[in-house]
Amino acid sequence: MKPSPTRFGIIGTGRITRRLVADLQSTDGVEVTVIASRSGERARWYGDQYGIGTAVEGYAELLGRDDIDAVYISLPPSLHAEWSIASAQAGKHLLCEKPLTVSPTETDEVTAACRKAGVRWLDATGWLHHPRSDAFRSWIDDGRFGKIGHISASVSFYQPFQSGDHRLDASLGGGCILDLGWYAGGLARFAAGQMPTAVQADAVMVDGVSQRLTAMMWFPGGITATISCGYDTATRKWFEVAGSDSSLICDDFTRPWPDKPARCWIHDAAGKVDSESFDGHQERSMITRLIGDGPLELFQQQAIDTQRILDLFQRSIDENGQRIEA
Ligand SMILES: NC(=O)C1=CN([C@@H]2O[C@H](COP(=O)(O)OP(=O)(O)OC[C@H]3O[C@@H](n4cnc5c(N)ncnc54)[C@H](OP(=O)(O)O)[C@@H]3O)[C@@H](O)[C@H]2O)C=CC1
Ligand SMILES: O=C1CO[C@H](CO)[C@@H](O)[C@@H]1O
Incomplete structure (x- = not known):
């Protein structure tokens, strides 16, 4: 640019x-x-x-x-x-x-x-640009986890928002499906590296706005994912990727805790645990990428697919929790 x-x-x-x-x-x-x-x-x-x-x-x-x-x-x-x-x-x-x-x-x-x-x-979506997420991607691509079986992601904030907040107003795109499902559904898509072939979802609604989302996702290759988001439980912003050789746990993927380095843990099949931590500033990395000349397609496709996934969740909810083929 x-x-x-x-x-x-x-x-x-x-x-x-x-x-x-x-x-x-x-x-x-x-x-x-x-x-x-x-x-x-x-x-x-x-x-x-x-x-x-x-x-x-x-x-x-x-x-x-x-x-x-x-x-x-x-x-x-x-x-x-x-x-x-x-x-x-x-x-x-x-x-x-x-x-x-x-x-x-x-x-x-x-x-x-x-x-x-x-x-x-x-x-x-800042987390995608943290150097830690570059490491996640390379570990997945290099097969560090073996065959990935299951992904789970949870994002919630206990926040009775003030009246008038767009998160509580359906006409402004409110509700946790778009607001927090963007992170959790997006994480599953990122870790699986592809779109799901089917989803099933349920939402707790208050005044026509989603307060809690629970969803299941099925991906090619036998990968499954579970998603939990909402405004009615305390802060969670974590995920797991469970593979045949090792499993990854990250407790702060949407934004690192302010008082700790960005980190994650990898448990291998023998029970050994490696912890990894990363420096970096996700928003500055994101802005630097945008104003640079490098390719953005990977991030753009992630956004396009995440939007489609949230729409599939909504379709499943609209059909009383039916499994929807993508
Ligand atoms: N990446 C992240 O970590 C985060 C992202 N977000 C995202 O950022 C966006 C904004 O969220 P947030 O900052 O909390 O929102 P706020 O409600 O605090 O601000 C939204 C702004 O939009 C403008 N606006 C224009 N039309 C309307 C309208 N009809 N109703 C209300 N505001 C209107 C207002 O500015 P004005 O009137 O001055 O023009 C207002 O200040 C959302 O998409 C949210 O998901 C939010 C928090 C964290
Ligand atoms: O993206 C976001 C990060 O966390 C918030 C909670 O404060 C969300 O509601 C918000 O839209």
Whole structure:
């Protein structure tokens, strides 16, 4: 991506925005030049707080400017497709928060718009870019675990969100299926290295919004996976990959614990346990990849497949927990 520095515009002023703005500002080769909010006053407040020179009212206003090369979108999920497509059409490279969109159809529309405009894009799924995840991938590819049999992933947060939070609003793409299933279903797809051939899912719903998701996935080669996500149990962000030669346990894959190095454990068939730890900053690695010239297809396919998996979960739930063939 040229020129350097890559100038980012920020769309939205949410909870995650300030963290990602700090990550952008601390990444080599990046400058954050403009922030847009629905409210001009909020944009100005945010700009002053976080050292962003220009604040504008309205997202379209930001996209019309020629002092940005890329955008970061941190809106509620149901707005991701509209503004990602508008960003691509304005010729801006794109970093969009997870879930990329709310459906495979919308995801196809975003990817088509980016392809047509020739812009680079990533969804902001930070864990995929941690050096530890590069190691996971190479261990899987090198057969360190032998024949993989089962994968399990759990992601939950006990958070009675404030009324008005997009996670509690179906019309904004709320619910744990998209919000947290993105991580757990995505992890299973990453570890299996392919799409499942079938899924079966169940959700606990409150006011039309999923609070808990439980799902089973079947992959080619006899690999199975179980997924558990939700807003009604305390923090879990871990997974296992169980193989014939050894099994991997990771307790913090979505984001390393703040007070510990990124880590994982590998148990072999004889009971020996190796622990591994990794340095690195997942969001800065993600941003560096986006603004670089390297291939992004692996990450883009991961996002496309994850969106399809969440849709299969939803279809199974809609059909009273029937097993759905992909
Ligand atoms: N990668 C990660 O680790 C995380 C990712 N996320 C993802 O980031 C996205 C945003 O989440 P979060 O920051 O918690 O969201 P917030 O609700 O805190 O912020 C969303 C922002 O979107 C803008 N907005 C535009 N239209 C609406 C609307 N109709 N209702 C509410 N807000 C609107 C608002 O900015 P304004 O009005 O100023 O324009 C608002 O500040 C989600 O997709 C979420 O899944 C969230 C947390 C962590
Ligand atoms: O991606 C995310 C990470 O954790 C959050 C809990 O605070 C989620 O709800 C959020 O959307």
